[in-house]
Amino acid sequence: MEELDLKYIWHPCSQMKDYETLPPMVIDHGEGPWLYDIHGKRYLDIVSSWWANLLGHCNPDINAAIKDQVDSLEHVIFANFSHRPAIELAEQLAKITPPAIRKFHFNDNGSSAVECALKMCFQFYLQGGKPEKKRFMCLTEGYHGETIGALSVGSMDLYAKMYQPMMMDNIHVEAPDCYRCPYGKCRENCQCECFEHAEKAFAAHAQETAAMIVEPLLQGSAGMRIYPPLYLKKLRALCDRYDVKLICDEIATGFGRTGKMFACDYAEISPDIMCISKGLTGGYLPMSVTCVTEEIYDAFYADFSEGRAFMHSHTYAGNPLGCAAALAVQKIFREQHILETANQNAVWLTKEMAAAFGSHPNVGEIRHIGLIQAIELVKDPATKEPLDASKRTGYAIYKKALEYGLVLRPLGDVLYFNPPLNITKDELSQAIEMAKKAIGDILPA
Numbered sequence: 001m002e003e004l005d006l007k008y009i010w011h012p013c014s015q016m017k018d019y020e021t022l023p024p025m026v027i028d029h030g031e032g033p034w035l036y037d038i039h040g041k042r043y044l045d046i047v048s049s050w051w052a053n054l055l056g057h058c059n060p061d062i063n064a065a066i067k068d069q070v071d072s073l074e075h076v077i078f079a080n081f082s083h084r085p086a087i088e089l090a091e092q093l094a095k096i097t098p099p100a101i102r103k104f105h106f107n108d109n110g111s112s113a114v115e116c117a118l119k120m121c122f123q124f125y126l127q128g129g130k131p132e133k134k135r136f137m138c139l140t141e142g143y144h145g146e147t148i149g150a151l152s153v154g155s156m157d158l159y160a161k162m163y164q165p166m167m168m169d170n171i172h173v174e175a176p177d178c179y180r181c182p183y184g185k186c187r188e189n190c191q192c193e194c195f196e197h198a199e200k201a202f203a204a205h206a207q208e209t210a211a212m213i214v215e216p217l218l219q220g221s222a223g224m225r226i227y228p229p230l231y232l233k234k235l236r237a238l239c240d241r242y243d244v245k246l247i248c249d250e251i252a253t254g255f256g257r258t259g260k261m262f263a264c265d266y267a268e269i270s271p272d273i274m275c276i277s278k279g280l281t282g283g284y285l286p287m288s289v290t291c292v293t294e295e296i297y298d299a300f301y302a303d304f305s306e307g308r309a310f311m312h313s314h315t316y317a318g319n320p321l322g323c324a325a326a327l328a329v330q331k332i333f334r335e336q337h338i339l340e341t342a343n344q345n346a347v348w349l350t351k352e353m354a355a356a357f358g359s360h361p362n363v364g365e366i367r368h369i370g371l372i373q374a375i376e377l378v379k380d381p382a383t384k385e386p387l388d389a390s391k392r393t394g395y396a397i398y399k400k401a402l403e404y405g406l407v408l409r410p411l412g413d414v415l416y417f418n419p420p421l422n423i424t425k426d427e428l429s430q431a432i433e434m435a436k437k438a439i440g441d442i443l444p445a
């Protein structure tokens with residue numbers, strides 16, 4: 001099977017030559033946080049299969065909901081037509097999203113939800129008599145997906161730099177960098193001094209800017225960089241002052257990953273647009289929603305002849321199977337007190353992580369939010385000097401961890417846990433043990 005795979009398949013986000021030494025793990029089945037390959041070896045999926053799997057693999061309740069749905073309706077065109085699962089899901093989303101969010105535009109993956117949000121903001125101002133507002137602001141090290149528009153509001157060189165000539169000319173605002181704070185502050189005692197970069201950018205560019213897009217509180221792809229809610233609060237106020245829309249990309253942070261339903265909730269703000277995907281369906285099916293305020297929706301509402309409609313569609317928008325999975329996820333959240341348990345386990349996990357890794361000479365910082373824990377490896381914690389990236393230490397640890405049965409896929413030299421929310425303490429302890437061995441093998445203390 002491994003040979004056949006390499007004969008035909010080009011895997012995402014991979015240098016395929018690496019597969020010469022690390023062939024693909026061909027997974028036969030999954031259960032909870034565990035993946036079982038065709039040779040019977042099991043792996044603890046501590047990264048939730050790219051942050052999507054929210055409640056374990058082959059969750060019996062989600063499986064049942066999808067099976068039930070597939071026997072009545074697998075898919076239907078979503079223009080002019082609708083169906084019960086989508087309607088119920090939208091009603092449910094209205095209950096759990098921030099108060100100003102009122103309308104739900106369905107798409108079929110995270111990047112498309114972001115593209116949709118950008119186009120909406122541009123069109124909002126175009127139709128509102130401000131055609132000069134056609135640029136976007138974003139944070140450095142931000143990540144919002146891989147399509148050209150989404151890449152244009154992303155700032156990670158690894159994914160975006162090469163495509164610069166194809167991209168929109170956006171405004172990149174220096175992001176908070178709490179581990180290496182240039183102001184010498186820490187998350188607990190700062191007033192977001194770094195917000196001055198946003199203030200300067202708005203003063204210079206707000207009149208030509210339609211929206212600012214951010215990953216609230218957690219810049220995931222950047223290496224699980226965590227910043228304080230105060231930054232978001234200030235950003236909401238700044239956007240209001242300058243008439244710029246605020247897009248919160250909750251694709252990675254939504255559905256309890258940060259310990260609250262949405263990361264925005266920590267700052268008690270309502271964005272103008274919120275993008276959700278990944279955990280939305282429990283990580284089962286590709287679905288996303290661009291959630292908007294009444295104000296934005298109303299700006300498109302007119303007689304057809306006025307040409308104000310949002311003519312944007314994706315074939316699988318509102319897919320009933322995805323909606324059924326998402327409804328099952330919401331039911332599980334309510335009935336099984338997922339957030340409460342996850343938050344209790346998060347407190348425990350934070351202590352365990354500190355005990356297991358805190359004194360290692362290459363651990364610069366262990367940061368956490370919700371059940372997410374990230375270990376930033378450095379050459380020397382005193383200077384915070386990064387490891388030599390060309391040594392690919394994180395990747396070496398990843399390969400070692402796989403031998404022990406742990407999927408510890410890193411972000412550069414940042415190792416992280418982002419497990420399903422219903423993982424048990426025992427499983428987390430096993431993950432720590434395996435991670436400890438793998439780190440010890442590559443970076444002996």
Ligand SMILES: *Cc1c(COP(=O)(O)O)cnc(C)c1O
Nearest residue numbers: 109110111143144145249251252
């Ligand atoms: C994963 C991710 C995306 C892109 O979603 P895809 O479904 O992979 O297109 C966008 N934004 C954030 C914050 C993400 O984590």
